[in-house]
Amino acid sequence: xxxxxxxxxxxxxxxISRQEITFSHLPEDLIDHVxxxxxxxxxxxxxxxxxxxxxxxxxxxxxxxxxxxxTLYAVDTKYRFMKNTxxxxxxxxxxxxxxxxxxxxxxxxxxxxxxxxxxLILAFVFLPSALSVLWKETHNRKRIFLVxxxxxSGMLFILGTxxxxxxxxMAGSILxxxxxxxxxxxxxxxxxxxxxxxxxxxxxxxxxxxxxGIVLFVAGMLFKMQHWPLATMFIIIGIILLCYLAFPMYTxxxxxxxxxxxxxxxxxxxxxxxxxxxxxxxxxxxxxxxQSYYYxxxxxxxxxxxxxxxxxxxxVSKYHDSLNYxxxxxxxxxxxxxxxxxxxxxxxxxxxxxxxxxxxxxxAGQISQTLTGQEILYRKLSRPFDTGAAKxxxxxxxxxxNELNSSMAEYVNYLTRMTPSEDMLKYKKMLDTEIFLPxxxxxxxxxxxxxxxxxxxxxxxGLLTVESCVLNTIARH
Numbered sequence: 326x327x328x329x330x331x332x333x334x335x336x337x338x339x340x341i342s343r344q345e346i347t348f349s350h351l352p353e354d355l356i357d358h359v360x361x362x363x364x365x366x367x368x369x370x371x372x373x374x375x376x377x378x379x380x381x382x383x384x385x386x387x388x389x390x391x392x393x394x395x396t397l398y399a400v401d402t403k404y405r406f407m408k409n410t411x412x413x414x415x416x417x418x419x420x421x422x423x424x425x426x427x428x429x430x431x432x433x434x435x436x437x438x439x440x441x442x443x444x445l446i447l448a449f450v451f452l453p454s455a456l457s458v459l460w461k462e463t464h465n466r467k468r469i470f471l472v473x474x475x476x477x478s479g480m481l482f483i484l485g486t487x488x489x490x491x492x493x494x495m496a497g498s499i500l501x502x503x504x505x506x507x508x509x510x511x512x513x514x515x516x517x518x519x520x521x522x523x524x525x526x527x528x529x530x531x532x533x534x535x536x537x538g539i540v541l542f543v544a545g546m547l548f549k550m551q552h553w554p555l556a557t558m559f560i561i562i563g564i565i566l567l568c569y570l571a572f573p574m575y576t577x578x579x580x581x582x583x584x585x586x587x588x589x590x591x592x593x594x595x596x597x598x599x600x601x602x603x604x605x606x607x608x609x610x611x612x613x614x615x616q617s618y619y620y621x622x623x624x625x626x627x628x629x630x631x632x633x634x635x636x637x638x639x640x641v642s643k644y645h646d647s648l649n650y651x652x653x654x655x656x657x658x659x660x661x662x663x664x665x666x667x668x669x670x671x672x673x674x675x676x677x678x679x680x681x682x683x684x685x686x687x688x689a690g691q692i693s694q695t696l697t698g699q700e701i702l703y704r705k706l707s708r709p710f711d712t713g714a715a716k717x718x719x720x721x722x723x724x725x726x727n728e729l730n731s732s733m734a735e736y737v738n739y740l741t742r743m744t745p746s747e748d749m750l751k752y753k754k755m756l757d758t759e760i761f762l763p764x765x766x767x768x769x770x771x772x773x774x775x776x777x778x779x780x781x782x783x784x785x786x787g788l789l790t791v792e793s794c795v796l797n798t799i800a801r802h
Contacts, residue, residue, distance in 0.1 A: 329360055333373050337363070355392065359384075404461050411454040418447035429490070437491055444487040448480045471514040478507040497551060497771075504547040508540050531575040538566030554708075623703050623775075626782040633789035634697040640796050649799050652743070656799070659739055660792045666732050667781050667788075668699050670725050674714035678774045679707060701778060708774065715772035719762050719780075730758050736788075744795055752794070755787040 329337075337359050341352055359380060366376035398405050421443030428436035456476050460469070485500035487493075516536040520529055542563030548556035641657045644650050672692060673685070680686035691705040703709070718725040737756050741749055754760065761780050763772070772780075 329364060329373065333363075333377075334360060337377070401461070404458065407454045407457045407461070411451060411458050414446050414450040414454060418443045418451055421446065440487060440490060444483050448483045452476050452480055468518060471511070471518055474506060474511040474514055478503055478511045481506060500550060501547060504543050508543055512536050512540055512543075528575060528578050531571050531578060534566050534574065535571035538563045538571055542567065620703060623701070623779055623782065626779065626786060627700055629786050630782065630789065631695070631697050633786060633793060637789060637793050637796060640793070640800070644800055647800070649802070653796055653799050656739075656743075656792060656795060659736060660788060663732050663736050663788055664698065664785055666729055667785050670718050670729065671701060671778055671781050672699070673725065674718050674774060674777060675701070675706070677714040677717055678711040682713075701782075703775065703778070706774065711774045712771050714774050715777040719772065719777055721764060726758075726762070733758055740791070740795060744798065748794070748798070752791045755791050758784070 334356070338356050341355055341359065362380045362383075363373065363376045366379050367373065371379070394408075398408060421439045425436050425440035425443055428434075428439060453476070456472055459472055481499055481503035485496055485503050488496035488499055513536075516532055519532045540563070541559045545556050545559030545561075545563055548554070548559060637657060637660070641650070641653045644653055647653075675691050676685040676687075679691070691702045693700050693702060717723065720726060733756055737753060740752060744752065761784050
């Protein structure tokens with residue numbers, strides 16, 4: 326019977342060592358078993374390389390790991406408990422998340438509770454138990470940083486997603502921490518781990534390109550969620566690196582090395598298609614979809630404003646020879662003054678958004694002047710998601726907000742002197758800035774430019790509606 330040389334035995338020992346077989350004397354038993362199988366195959370006339378390749382193919386990629394896992398499961402009570410906990414919590418958390426998504430889409434009750442419970446199970450039961458199982462199976466101190474960063478990134482991502490869906494505060498901060506943890510710690514640690522694999526030297530360029538693509542893609546999604554600039558550029562470059570360079574290169578190298586398609590490769594392709602591509606398309610179309618819903622609403626508000634303004638002006642002109650004309654003309658002038666203040670705020674917001682940080686644009690090309698006042702050309706806004714303008718001009722205690730509150734309060738006091746009290750109770754609700762804009766110390770300050778401008782348009786139309794009602798009341802007396 327052919328016997329293996331010390332060099333061949335060392336090669337088999339190194340390969341089994343790389344499989345992270347660490348339980349008791351199991352590595353020695355497996356080395357002896359594999360050596361016997363190789364010698365048996367060599368009896369048919371094969372050389373060592375051919376015989377060893379046939380043995381590895383017969384065992385499969387994970388058979389040695391499975392032997393260790395089966396041994397641990399049989400003899401280690403704590404490992405068995407953590408393994409069962411990991412399986413049960415993983416299935417339970419995923420099922421709860423799936424049903425929560427269904428209930429959320431159908432607007433059925435209980436969606437929030439199921440999603441919260443599923444997220445807590447995945448974050449605080451599944452991930453810790455998986456970490457414990459992985460450590461028990463490998464005891465690889467070189468990979469402990471990789472495992473810990475994966476745990477914290479995964480936990481922060483799950484919690485951030487939960488907070489975002491539930492509209493709880495700090496969601497953006499948690500997702501930002503998850504992205505930073507993944508970009509700065511987990512992905513580099515994963516790349517270093519893959520680059521240290523001596524058997525896959527040819528795949529190193531694919532790993533590096535893939536890591537760069539993932540980093541840019543995740544950074545782009547983070548920038549998109551936070552409405553920071555350069556988000557789309559990062560996403561596009563990341564997708565190009567992943568779709569057109571890293572993934573084809575990895576596929577080609579894998580196809581060269583393997584004579585059959587492994588389940589691992591199938592899962593890789595499926596995960597890539599189901600996560601990366603739809604995620605990129607949804608993210609890239611988010612801004613367009615968001616704006617497209619605002620465009621018809623803003624067009625309707627503009628049309629309503631134009632109609633109300635012309636109607637009120639016509640009503641005042643109609644009573645030019647009436648004894649009530651002076652009172653009506655004075656009311657129309659007061660209304661125009663408040664409208665001017667709101668329009669000035671809108672113009673300042675657009676100038677702030679279109680300019681550089683700390684340097685507002687001198688003139689806003691997104692505003693045109695009409696016979697009824699200014700009209701905002703919303704489709705020309707270059708930064709409709711900008712939140713800085715709303716923070717600077719609409720938040721409580723800022724100068725423009727104080728000016729708006731003061732002018733609206735004076736207008737209400739003016740109307741109170743000429744309007745029946747029962748009517749004034751209805752009008753005050755349409756003229757209360759606290760109803761339309763953030764009040765006090767709230768977290769509602771993350772208002773996009775489009776949303777802020779739309780809110781101010783609604784306030785202007787509410788103002789004109791109240792004016793129309795009061796003008797008609799004056800005309801009747």
